[in-house]
Amino acid sequence: KAGVTQTPRYLIKTRGQQVTLSCSPISGHRSVSWYQQTPGQGLQFLFEYFSETQRNKGNFPGRFSGRQFSNSRSEMNVSTLELGDSALYLCASSLIGREDQYFGPGTRLLVL
Amino acid sequence: SQKIEQNSEALNIQEGKTATLTCNYTNYSPAYLQWYRQDPGRGPVFLLLIRENEKEKRKERLKVTFDTTLKQSLFHITASQPADSATYLCALEDYGQNFVFGPGTRLSVLP
Numbered sequence: 001k002a003g004v005t006q007t008p009r010y011l012i013k014t015r016g017q018q019v020t021l022s023c024s025p026i027s028g029h030r031s032v033s034w035y036q037q038t039p040g041q042g043l044q045f046l047f048e049y050f051s052e053t054q055r056n057k058g059n060f061p062g063r064f065s066g067r068q069f070s071n072s073r074s075e076m077n078v079s080t081l082e083l084g085d086s087a088l089y090l091c092a093s094s095l096i097g098r099e100d101q102y103f104g105p106g107t108r109l110l111v112l
Numbered sequence: 113s114q115k116i117e118q119n120s121e122a123l124n125i126q127e128g129k130t131a132t133l134t135c136n137y138t139n140y141s142p143a144y145l146q147w148y149r150q151d152p153g154r155g156p157v158f159l160l161l162i163r164e165n166e167k168e169k170r171k172e173r174l175k176v177t178f179d180t181t182l183k184q185s186l187f188h189i190t191a192s193q194p195a196d197s198a199t200y201l202c203a204l205e206d207y208g209q210n211f212v213f214g215p216g217t218r219l220s221v222l223p
Contacts, residue, residue: 004155033211043156043201043213056209090155098211099144103155 002026004093004104012110018079021107025072025093031055032074033098034066037088037106048098049074056098078109086111114139118202118214126222131189133217135202138183140212142204145185147176150199150216159200160187192221 005024013019025032033056034046045058049068066076072093078085088108092101119134135145144163148156162169162178162185169176175188189196202214 035213042215043203045211045213048211056211058211092155098205099146099161100158101156102158105153106155 004091004102006089006091006104006107008107009105010108010110012112013081014112015081015083017081018077019081019109020075020077021089021091021109023074023076023091023093023104025074025091026102029093029095029102030072031094031097032068032072033092033094033101034074034076035090035092036060037090038086043090046076050096081111083111085109114210114212116140116202116204116212116214118200118217120217121215122218122220124220124222125192127192127194129192131192131196131219131221133187133200133202133219135185135187135214136183137204140183140204140206140210141208142180142206145176145178145202145204147174147185147187148201148203148213150201156201189219194221194223197221 007022031050033048037043048056052068063079068074088106090106092103094101115138117136146161147159150156160176162176173190177186197220199216199218201216205211
């Protein structure tokens, strides 16, 4: 079966702009989680969605938001971009929670 | 404060030997702990999960142990091969619904 897909794969934005990233989970997976990965902070949990509801949230400012659609596809949005938001954003899907997650290839965001 | 640490940033071992990676945590009560492998430029790949009431899990050449008294998990790769070279990450979810990854250990298996 097809894996987790993320679009776009690469993105360049400038400070103050906003960005929307998209994630399509594996068919049948209802849980989608988002992570930020940077060399300094490592892999950090952003939020988890299950059946269109945010179930868990990490310690990130309100500029980071997300949503999940009825087909389990998810988007995350970052508003008022800062230089420090430059990172690899990873999406992961699983059947019901954060166990045994399948990760996508990530979206690499560069903020100038 | 809460911390999750992996024993070393990098580990070099000879092909055929057993690689042992360590994950230690402080001030978490994990419901379970997971190990992932990540290759450069790719997303992590799930390897093994061990729950708080389990002592050991195995999958092919991989073995993970979990000691809640020591607050430590050990991840072993037996008969290591150059293809096992990657960064290995531990991750835990605790009863407070925190979900955290360790910083990772970059393993190099030398032929």
